[in-house]
Amino acid sequence: MLQLVLPLLLSAALAVDTPVRYAEDRAPAIVNPLFATSMSEARLHELVFEGLFSDDHDLRSAPQLAESLELAEDKLTATVRLRQGVRWHDGESFDADDVIFSVRAMSDAATASTEAGRTAWISEVTALDPHTVQLTFVAPEHSPQDKLHFKILPEHRLGELPIKRTHPFRNRPVGTGPWMVQAFNEDSSISLSRFADHWRPASLSELSMREVSDKNYQSKLLLYKSLDLLVRVLPRDLAPLQNDRNIELYPYQTNSWWYVGFNLSDVRLKDARVREALALLVDIPELLRPIGTGELVTGPFVVSSPYYDHGVPKRETDPDRAGALLREAGYSFDGKRWLDASGSPLRVRLASQADLETSQDVVVNLQSQLQNQGIVVEPEFLRRAEWKQRVWRERDFDLILSQWSFDRNEDVYEQFHSSGGRNFVGYASAEVDQLLDEARNTTDPQVKKQQLRRVHSVIAADIPMMFLWTLDNYAAVSSKVGSVEIHPFYFFTWATDWTLR
């Protein structure tokens, strides 16, 4: 009764003109492209900042703050003519100094930008005039515009190098993008308004980023029309959202894949036979089924990637072969469990990130599959700090369930090069090291494709990981928003074209 009466008593006027509200699990900690680390930050940067080039609807590089690019014959320099009449959100004019500053800030060792890798290929940048810059490259570049997507920052706002994370810019960001940050609100939401002086003004006048940490509640809020957009819908919410006439679902692909990584410094898992046996005991399609749909992958690229080697066969479940491999590796089966030479059960710890959505379903399923085959699995769900300490720093795990997401460059160097900062599994292959080094310096796209396809096949054969799948993603958008097209990685790249119906 109370529940029925209270809303009546408390009801107030209907809000007439609300912004388009989208949800993030976690609000961006800071808004500064120099220190971007999370996808929520990358998505917000896409609204507020711009690069010299950006993806067009066919995912080809198209000029954004640049007007044109002229590549020298030796491919060691390029002249970039900048778009004129572009203004920063504070009214200042955008010019060549901002481009020079952005490249220097990202490359500056003392600034320690997380984006340093995006400019490492540029050895020098100079202004030919206020609207033209010349870029000199470390090595010949066939298609430099594909690497000029990093965000340009306002020199007049950030000042001297080095830039610190604590710079006030972090919550008073100024970009050239189609929306500008209006306010960081007390409830962790961020209000954005259309930048009227943008060179191509957006149609949507207001946007709002709302932090809704409970992913289960996000779809409820969309149904209640308290949100207008969900970046990614949980598989179990697809049906109710699909049945709502006020909501449209938009499928999109991402460059991300899931994996189970083996700790190669563990004496048991160092043995390729044990790794292969474990991989042969897992029914990957069965793991995927409860959490949604997607494509199984056999290596470190998504199936649609030019670097994906389609010649690598999918590994089918084969308990007999797995048993033979384990016996060969010195294990015996007592009818219930696999035992090592000392008679102890083969026991592995499986760590996963507590905030990786649906990972609990996968972990429990994987545990059940391996335990049914006689391998004891101890699951661990680690929060962010513990994950970084245990997995990144101490390498204290047996198996890890996680996923990697990549931008259009799909650079897996950090994950698989023996000196890679994110090579937690401790993978080391002289051939892969050499191929990855070469691929980074290769300017011919065809050669790079061959090199990385080879990387795929070598890694697949070495089994430092069980490669699982790339998930199908669906965004849910209120039907009041029209002309929606979604960028597979940055999501909002084409939001300027979105309209309010």
Added chain:
Amino acid sequence: MTTRHATQLGQAALRICGRWLTTVVGVAALLLLLVEMAPGDAIDLLPDGETLRAELERRWHLGRPLPERLLLWLLSALGGDLGTSWTIRPGAPVSEVLRGPALASLLRLLAALMTSAGVALALAWRSAGHASWLRRPVHVLSLAPVFLLAHLAVAGLNASAWSLMEAGWIDRPAWFALPTEPSVLRSFLAVVLLALGSTALSGLVTDLEDAIARLRHAPFVLAARGRGEPVDPMILRNLVPVAAALLADRLAFFVGGLVILEKVLLLGGAGSLLWRASLERDVALVLAIGVGTGLVVATGRLASDALRAYADPRLTTAPTR
């Protein structure tokens, strides 16, 4: 006042100050220990943490022993410097980050205490010393933990409002859908649920019923009644210090409930900030909020003692044996 009384009062004041100081140091030590025991550290949560590790470990004294870190923080806090936020708003002074949220939480806390006391007094006054049909429903409702009540309230209000909107009976209320829409209703719910849930109300009602029943049969009340004087004002006056002491005893409990409610109802305040700071390992903020809360609780108890002493002259003027 005799010298003996002055000495006794001085000793009492010293005891209170000692208790106060022990609370502050104890809270700081406990919080530091708890944050330290959790795996990983604040640097792990920074995007460029590893490149800055050496510098940040030096700046945040992470390599030093815990007692030394505690001492350094306490000395700095005594000097009025609470340090800067580590991860929530890196580099911003803690005092600046905390000012607004602390005030908001304090107001909520006071409102909840007043509501709880007011409602409990009204109920207890009615039911003290005899059977009342109200006692059972109040106890049942109050038994529910605040987080459960908050979830039920949010889900119930949202679901029922949505049904009414779909049926075309009402327009969309400004507060819909809780708790994501900023509205006064969220604060109102926080105050009401804090005053009611986790046995806050039922416990207070029971204790006040006992106190009222005792006072109604106290010799001075019976004597006054015999003289034909109105006794209710006398009982109420004597009930004030009792109620204050009961509330002071429950203060820490209310503070704990507020942390949960601010989190569930997405309210900006010291409670939700403490929650976030704990997850983000912002030790400077955690210590400041924890110790600040300890001070509020200790001060509340001090105020209750002072009120009791003021309202009951026997406590300060009675000769000691």
